[in-house]
Amino acid sequence: MQWINAVVQGLLLGGLYALFATGLSLMFGVMRIVNLAHGDLAVVASFLALALISGTGLPLWVVIVVTVPLFAVLGYLTQRVLLQGSLSSGPLATLLVTFGLSIVLQNVLLEIFSADTRTLDGGAFATSSFQLAGSITVGWLPLVTFLLACAVLAGIQVFLSRTGLGRMLRASSDDRETANLVGADSRHVYGVATAIAFATVALAGLMFAMRSSFDPATGPSRLIFAFEAVVIGGLGSLWGTLLGGIVLGVTQSLGAQIDPAMTLLAGHLVFLAVLAFRPQGLLAGRTA
Amino acid sequence: MTLLSIRGLTVHHGLLRAVDGLSLEMERGEVLAIIGANGAGKSTLLRALAGLDAPTSGTVHLAGRDITRFPAHRRVSAGIALVPEGRRLFRSLTVEENLLTGAYRGRPGPWSLEAVYELFPWMPDRRRQNAAQLSGGEQQSVAIGRALLSNPDLLLIDELSLGLAPVIVRRIYGALRDIVAAGTTALIVEQDVSQAMRVADRVNCLLEGRSVLAGRPAELSAEQVERAYFGIRDGED
Numbered sequence: 001m002q003w004i005n006a007v008v009q010g011l012l013l014g015g016l017y018a019l020f021a022t023g024l025s026l027m028f029g030v031m032r033i034v035n036l037a038h039g040d041l042a043v044v045a046s047f048l049a050l051a052l053i054s055g056t057g058l059p060l061w062v063v064i065v066v067t068v069p070l071f072a073v074l075g076y077l078t079q080r081v082l083l084q085g086s087l088s089s090g091p092l093a094t095l096l097v098t099f100g101l102s103i104v105l106q107n108v109l110l111e112i113f114s115a116d117t118r119t120l121d122g123g124a125f126a127t128s129s130f131q132l133a134g135s136i137t138v139g140w141l142p143l144v145t146f147l148l149a150c151a152v153l154a155g156i157q158v159f160l161s162r163t164g165l166g167r168m169l170r171a172s173s174d175d176r177e178t179a180n181l182v183g184a185d186s187r188h189v190y191g192v193a194t195a196i197a198f199a200t201v202a203l204a205g206l207m208f209a210m211r212s213s214f215d216p217a218t219g220p221s222r223l224i225f226a227f228e229a230v231v232i233g234g235l236g237s238l239w240g241t242l243l244g245g246i247v248l249g250v251t252q253s254l255g256a257q258i259d260p261a262m263t264l265l266a267g268h269l270v271f272l273a274v275l276a277f278r279p280q281g282l283l284a285g286r287t288a
Numbered sequence: 289m290t291l292l293s294i295r296g297l298t299v300h301h302g303l304l305r306a307v308d309g310l311s312l313e314m315e316r317g318e319v320l321a322i323i324g325a326n327g328a329g330k331s332t333l334l335r336a337l338a339g340l341d342a343p344t345s346g347t348v349h350l351a352g353r354d355i356t357r358f359p360a361h362r363r364v365s366a367g368i369a370l371v372p373e374g375r376r377l378f379r380s381l382t383v384e385e386n387l388l389t390g391a392y393r394g395r396p397g398p399w400s401l402e403a404v405y406e407l408f409p410w411m412p413d414r415r416r417q418n419a420a421q422l423s424g425g426e427q428q429s430v431a432i433g434r435a436l437l438s439n440p441d442l443l444l445i446d447e448l449s450l451g452l453a454p455v456i457v458r459r460i461y462g463a464l465r466d467i468v469a470a471g472t473t474a475l476i477v478e479q480d481v482s483q484a485m486r487v488a489d490r491v492n493c494l495l496e497g498r499s500v501l502a503g504r505p506a507e508l509s510a511e512q513v514e515r516a517y518f519g520i521r522d523g524e525d
Binding site for chain 2: 164167168170171173174175178179180181182184185186
């Protein structure tokens with residue numbers, strides 16, 4: 001029963017990993033940008049929410065509803081102002097820009113908020129749970145996070161497959177020049193992709209912040225989870241990312257069941273095994 | 289009425305002057321074929337017209353409007369569509385999705401998904417298939433359909449028959465006749481000179497980026513075309 005419980009908890013955690021990894025996958029898929037600041041963006045969202053709550057006294061859900069669209073706008077602007085210029089200089093330039101962004105964000109957070117460890121207080125909702133069966137208890141927060149992640153992924157999937165702009169995102173991912181030929185302004189398309197990436201990473205960051213503590217230096221250690229989810233699932237496939245997140249979450253959870261010190265190591269080992277034996281990922285696809 | 293007017297267009301490909309001071313005009317509703325040997329600058333000319341390669345000097349006017357500095361996506365709105373060399377379909381998209389990308393800018397005109405399906409009757413049955421699974425001729429048809437869905441005034445087709453079986457080429461040229469009949473002007477680059485002479489209202493032969501021969505196919509002798517094509521000057525043979 002303990003093991004089943006571990007699988008259920010891992011599954012729910014995996015949803016959060018998938019939500020968190022989606023933006024990384026999307027930015028790589030559409031623009032070939034590996035965003036090294038991805039983890040830090042999640043942490044920035046957490047701190048921003050913290051500041052908003054202590055500054056305005058608004059309830060948490062209002063802060064989430066404000067922060068996520070704000071990040072979408074920030075994402076669009078970041079692409080147009082910061083990343084677009086470096087894109088023409090090749091993948092190394094964009095890698096360096098996002099690496100620089102990561103360091104700047106960490107230090108700005110350190111300057112403003114100090115190195116103290118914080119959590120986002122989700123109130124009773126964050127700690128309450130219900131009995132599923134026998135000894136399996138499911139927390140409301142992990143469950144809602146999981147459902148939210150699935151809903152967001154499904155929403156992005158519908159956007160990519162059913163709308164003209166979504167089709168253009170996929171077309172640009174296949175062949176940017178030809179996408180221009182049929183009328184795509186790649187700067188706008190890239191801006192939209194980055195906006196989606198930033199919005200999802202902000203949402204994931206807020207969910208992370210409610211379930212575990214964070215400080216200005218947490219970003220890079222979070223980033224590795226996103227990388228692992230993306231690589232395990234298969235680059236460029238949304239459902240692959242969900243699968244990758246779930247595999248990572250379940251592995252970590254089972255590892256913790258054996259020995260709490262095994263939690264992260266177990267995830268890394270599966271990641272390494274996938275890289276070694278199935279480098280294209282479990283679900284190799286190119287839907288995004 | 290003049291649709292396209294190119295004046296002194298020069299396009300560099302790195303250090304190479306791929307198109308060299310080229311001028312030409314196109315009337316609405318005609319088919320102009322650009323012929324010439326490999327490296328004569330045909331593809332570069334088409335890419336420059338579509339906005340993929342920036343010209344060094346010269347001007348391009350479409351229906352009286354200066355589009356010389358327009359990026360590719362704005363030229364689609366202005367009314368130019370290019371069927372690129374090698375078809376370049378989006379390989380992770382289905383046939384229908386590939387076609388629909390052409391309609392992204394939503395330019396009004398006679399071409400819709402239904403009209404393209406009518407032009408290529410095999411397409412509706414395979415619209416859910418991945419574009420990468422099609423044969424070369426089918427891919428070329430989809431690439432043409434995709435360009436048509438942007439409802440262009442000027443359709444540019446690069447290397448229409450390259451790598452296709454003669455029977456397929458004939459079928460696609462049959463479709464081109466319908467396309468022009470619907471009011472589209474076509475500028476095609478064709479390797480196969482005799483094919484170009486058959487379908488075009490006018491041909492223009494390029495050599496090292498310059499126009500060396502232009503005229504109506506009926507008015508040009510085979511010898512003239514051959515000399516222009518290979519760059520043989522008078523008295524050299």
